[in-house]
Amino acid sequence: MRHKKVRSYAVLLAASTLILAGCSSSSEDSAGGAYAGPVKDTPGTINVLAWPGYAEDGTTDPNVDWVTPFEKATGCTVNVKTYGTSDEAVQLMQAGGYDVVSASGDASLRLIYGGDLQPVNLDLIPNYADIFDNLKDRPWNTVDGKNYGVPHGRGANVLQYTLGKVKEPTSWSVVWEPNSPAKGKITAYDSAIYIADAAVYLMSTKPELGIKDPYALDQTQFDAAMALLKQQKPLIAEYWSDYTKYIGAVQSGSITVGTSWQVIANVLNGEKATVGATKPKEGATGWSDTWMISSKTKSIDCAYKWLNHIITPNVNAQAAEYFGEAPANSKACALTANKDHCKLYHAEETDYWSDVYYWKTPTEACLDGRTDVKCLPYAEWVKAWSSFRNS
Amino acid sequence: MRLSLSARITLWTVMGFGLSFIYVPLILVVINSFNTNTSFAWPPTGFTTSWWSKAAVNEGVRDAITRSAVVALFATLIALVLGSLAAAAISRYKFFGQEVISLLFVLPIALPGIVTGIALNNVFTNFLGELTIFTIIIGHATFCIVVVFNNVSARYRRLGANLEEASMDLGANRFTTYRLITFPLLRSALLAGGLLAFALSFDEIIVTTFTAGAGQTTLPIWIFQNLFRPNQAPIVNVVAAALILVSIIPIYLSQRLTQEKVS
Amino acid sequence: MSNKVKKYMQQRPTARAAFLLSLPLLWLLLIYIGSLLALFITSIWKIDTFTSKIIRQFTLQNFIDIFSDRAYFNVTVRTLFVAICVTIICAVIAIPMAFFIARVAKPKSRPVLIALLITPLWASYLVKIYAWRTMFYPEKGFITWLISPLGGQSPGFGIFAVIVGLTYLWLPYMILPIYAGMEKLPTSLLDASADLGAKSGKTFFNIILPITWPAIIAGSIFTFSLSMGDYITVQILGGTFQMLGNVVYQNFSLNLPFAAAVALIPVIIMLVYLSGIRKSGALDNL
Numbered sequence: 001m002r003h004k005k006v007r008s009y010a011v012l013l014a015a016s017t018l019i020l021a022g023c024s025s026s027s028e029d030s031a032g033g034a035y036a037g038p039v040k041d042t043p044g045t046i047n048v049l050a051w052p053g054y055a056e057d058g059t060t061d062p063n064v065d066w067v068t069p070f071e072k073a074t075g076c077t078v079n080v081k082t083y084g085t086s087d088e089a090v091q092l093m094q095a096g097g098y099d100v101v102s103a104s105g106d107a108s109l110r111l112i113y114g115g116d117l118q119p120v121n122l123d124l125i126p127n128y129a130d131i132f133d134n135l136k137d138r139p140w141n142t143v144d145g146k147n148y149g150v151p152h153g154r155g156a157n158v159l160q161y162t163l164g165k166v167k168e169p170t171s172w173s174v175v176w177e178p179n180s181p182a183k184g185k186i187t188a189y190d191s192a193i194y195i196a197d198a199a200v201y202l203m204s205t206k207p208e209l210g211i212k213d214p215y216a217l218d219q220t221q222f223d224a225a226m227a228l229l230k231q232q233k234p235l236i237a238e239y240w241s242d243y244t245k246y247i248g249a250v251q252s253g254s255i256t257v258g259t260s261w262q263v264i265a266n267v268l269n270g271e272k273a274t275v276g277a278t279k280p281k282e283g284a285t286g287w288s289d290t291w292m293i294s295s296k297t298k299s300i301d302c303a304y305k306w307l308n309h310i311i312t313p314n315v316n317a318q319a320a321e322y323f324g325e326a327p328a329n330s331k332a333c334a335l336t337a338n339k340d341h342c343k344l345y346h347a348e349e350t351d352y353w354s355d356v357y358y359w360k361t362p363t364e365a366c367l368d369g370r371t372d373v374k375c376l377p378y379a380e381w382v383k384a385w386s387s388f389r390n391s
Numbered sequence: 392m393r394l395s396l397s398a399r400i401t402l403w404t405v406m407g408f409g410l411s412f413i414y415v416p417l418i419l420v421v422i423n424s425f426n427t428n429t430s431f432a433w434p435p436t437g438f439t440t441s442w443w444s445k446a447a448v449n450e451g452v453r454d455a456i457t458r459s460a461v462v463a464l465f466a467t468l469i470a471l472v473l474g475s476l477a478a479a480a481i482s483r484y485k486f487f488g489q490e491v492i493s494l495l496f497v498l499p500i501a502l503p504g505i506v507t508g509i510a511l512n513n514v515f516t517n518f519l520g521e522l523t524i525f526t527i528i529i530g531h532a533t534f535c536i537v538v539v540f541n542n543v544s545a546r547y548r549r550l551g552a553n554l555e556e557a558s559m560d561l562g563a564n565r566f567t568t569y570r571l572i573t574f575p576l577l578r579s580a581l582l583a584g585g586l587l588a589f590a591l592s593f594d595e596i597i598v599t600t601f602t603a604g605a606g607q608t609t610l611p612i613w614i615f616q617n618l619f620r621p622n623q624a625p626i627v628n629v630v631a632a633a634l635i636l637v638s639i640i641p642i643y644l645s646q647r648l649t650q651e652k653v654s
Numbered sequence: 655m656s657n658k659v660k661k662y663m664q665q666r667p668t669a670r671a672a673f674l675l676s677l678p679l680l681w682l683l684l685i686y687i688g689s690l691l692a693l694f695i696t697s698i699w700k701i702d703t704f705t706s707k708i709i710r711q712f713t714l715q716n717f718i719d720i721f722s723d724r725a726y727f728n729v730t731v732r733t734l735f736v737a738i739c740v741t742i743i744c745a746v747i748a749i750p751m752a753f754f755i756a757r758v759a760k761p762k763s764r765p766v767l768i769a770l771l772i773t774p775l776w777a778s779y780l781v782k783i784y785a786w787r788t789m790f791y792p793e794k795g796f797i798t799w800l801i802s803p804l805g806g807q808s809p810g811f812g813i814f815a816v817i818v819g820l821t822y823l824w825l826p827y828m829i830l831p832i833y834a835g836m837e838k839l840p841t842s843l844l845d846a847s848a849d850l851g852a853k854s855g856k857t858f859f860n861i862i863l864p865i866t867w868p869a870i871i872a873g874s875i876f877t878f879s880l881s882m883g884d885y886i887t888v889q890i891l892g893g894t895f896q897m898l899g900n901v902v903y904q905n906f907s908l909n910l911p912f913a914a915a916v917a918l919i920p921v922i923i924m925l926v927y928l929s930g931i932r933k934s935g936a937l938d939n940l
Binding site for chain 2 (some may be wrong): 667668670671672674675677678679681682683685686687688689690692693696747748750751753754758765766768769770771772773774775776777778779780781782784785786788789791794795796798799822825826834853854855858875876879880882883884885886899902903906910913914917920921924928932937938940
């Protein structure tokens with residue numbers, strides 16, 4: 001009897017000691033220097049973490065594939081995993097196992113400061129030279145003069161509406177106002193970053209709040225945004241983060257209007273025109289995405305090859321067209337199947353983007369430069385969002 | 392046994408309702424695997440067998456099924472060994488802390504799967520560095536042990552210790568007793584427990600989501616990835632329908648075995 | 655094994671028990687309990703507000719956040735409500751079905767009926783719930799099609815759909831233990847009750863229910879625990895409705911300490927429930 005008791009306690013003690021001792025595994029990985037190169041022909045496998053539509057390998061649509069040609073040309077094997085929100089991307093990159101990620105501005109800095117990414121030696125990526133100048137060396141992909149990746153493309157979060165069910169909207173009011181004709185069939189993005197969309201709407205409807213940057217919100221402005229979200233909740237059918245689930249819901253008619261990505265509208269319109277998509281007059285949140293390399297990758301050569309491949313004018317054109325965004329490579333505009341693609345997506349303009357607020361991570365130091373107030377950092381956004389979604 | 396008419400009617404009605412409730416969605420799954428419309432509106436718009444032929448050649452499905460089978464097999468084996476050891480100890484001996492340990496062996500299925508999942512994920516990513524197929528197996532084995540433990544313990548309780556004691560009185564040592572007397576009596580419980588453990592592991596999604604590495608796609612994960620995709624959802628239905636049909640036979644057989652042995 | 659060890663083992667039953675138990679216990683303690691402890695320790699730590707990495711400094715802020723925010727109280731109550739509803743509905747359907755199979759059906763058809771009940775366990779959880787999702791579509795779903803002649807429409811996604819979905823998933827887990835319990839019902843008792851003039855209802859409540867009660871409680875462990883922690887069915891059938899599992903899932907990515915603190919809620923509830931039913935003998939009926 002005593003042996004049993006002593007033995008079980010000893011095991012428990014040993015186990016806890018082991019665990020607590022082992023807990024000292026450091027989570028700091030220094031960014032270190034970039035890969036000096038040259039890029040060799042070593043075969044390898046890379047796990048690519050991508051937004052849906054960015055790294056198509058034929059599984060969504062057999063005719064849409066720019067991964068298999070890469071695999072054949074380089075001998076590198078590619079496994080693609082798609083994710084639905086930047087938060088998912090940050091968590092998966094931190095957990096490890098992914099070599100390359102297409103990160104939006106609200107994920108990139110968190111990953112850089114967290115030591116999960118390595119600087120990128122742009123000399124090893126010939127196609128970088130053709131990237132639009134106004135996408136190079138931006139604050140979300142360049143820190144202390146070090147570049148952390150290559151731009152993929154940019155776009156706005158559009159207002160999507162089902163043709164025949166909702167009249168073409170010119171304002172976001174159709175998703176925010178209680179008397180919306182589509183109430184009960186509205187959708188919203190299921191991430192704390194959506195609070196910025198509420199702020200964008202308030203910039204037009206409540207200018208007295210003084211919101212200049214939807215990611216720089218002090219307590220008063222933030223509370224107003226949360227109040228708007230609470231007002232919207234009874235109108236919502238479902239919040240979405242899985243784009244395929246969104247597609248099914250639109251097809252079945254349970255969702256008729258809401259914030260969306262162009263790729264979702266494109267897939268829905270694949271066989272016949274089902275939905276329309278627009279950037280309403282208040283402007284919209286958006287994103288500018290960068291391909292970045294994990295600090296823990298074991299296939300550095302394949303990673304660099306992928307980065308070069310994905311911004312090749314031809315591939316960038318395919319990806320930008322399939323998704324429905326402005327490409328990053330200036331030479332891609334000549335290669336899109338639809339010759340008006342770049343015009344449609346304003347790739348070569350600046351005016352269009354003046355009221356597109358790219359996703360970025362809110363910090364305590366206000367991103368609009370104000371020093372007299374404290375803004376809420378993203379962790380507070382997440383807390384408030386979690387509370388809001390569960391209230 | 393005598394039952395009043397109203398009792399009989401109630402029982403037959405509930406039985407009928409229950410079986411329909413259970414099978415209507417499954418029948419819908421089978422019908423949708425032949426549906427031309429990919430959004431599964433009801434009623435179905437057309438009939439086609441193309442999904443079945445597409446599923447047959449789909450490499451992703453086959454990889455996923457194989458991986459799930461391998462994981463389930465190893466998890467079940469580990470569970471069979473550890474579960475029957477634990478059942479033997481708890482059922483045939485009395486010792487201090489027995490009740491606590493019995494409770495311990497219920498926890499993996501009594502506590503919510505998501506808690507197990509994030510706990511294992513936390514430990515695996517901090518200690519082992521990455522998630523692999525072994526981490527999946529470890530996660531599955533942990534709750535499979537419980538299933539086997541329950542089945543074998545129940546059998547031990549039903550058997551009573553008399554036969555084993557008689558065997559040892561007649562001069563056999565413990566190993567021989569186990570080999571010739573106990574094990575044959577336990578066999579069908581081990582089989583039932585093993586089958587149930589295999590089934591649970593094969594279809595497990597919650598713990599697996601947290602313990603599977605980047606490329607480790609088990610069948611439930613494959614289904615999760617393809618469930619909502621317009622071009623793949625019908626294939627998912629095909630796979631589900633095929634699984635149901637394939638599983639009927641071993642289930643029926645194991646039921647017959649368990650019934651006969653016990654009486 | 656050397657003779658000395660053999661002799662030691664022969665003379666001490668506890669040593670034999672310990673030997674048998676060592677491997678499985680080690681597995682459970684090290685891997686399962688160990689990882690649970692490691693998880694719950696993080697609940698007293700916090701995260702860097704920018705990078706979301708864990709900082710190992712003691713803080714009770716996570717618990718303060720949970721207790722001070724009414725939303726988390728609400729979601730706990732809602733989750734308990736759903737778990738209780740699902741358990742009761744499953745029991746109400748399962749008891750007559752189990753009795754039918756154990757006592758009314760012919761002995762030959764019993765394996766067939768049990769096989770019919772177990773088969774759905776092999777159909778993927780996700781596929782079953784997705785089938786329910788298509789059934790609940792407001793306009794083109796099966797339910798709308800079924801009740802539209804009566805002028806009704808599908809209630810759509812929400813708490814009702816979640817309860818139906820979870821009941822559907824866990825029903826076999828409730829039926830099987832109760833069936834095992836019903837099998838053990840001595841026919842003599844039932845006959846005696848009828849001989850003494852009790853109608854079926856009275857026999858049921860006074861004889862059958864008390865005897866099979868441990869088995870019912872055993873089944874309830876499954877339905878209760880599986881409902882408390884579920885997040886997938888809620889995501890697919892719940893619309894904007896959320897339960898505790900969703901809170902944990904959403905925060906696990908970037909705020910593990912908070913998720914761990916929230917995860918303590920269903921764990922404590924289940925531990926309380928388990929210790930409460932210990933005396934009922936339910937644990938022998940699993």
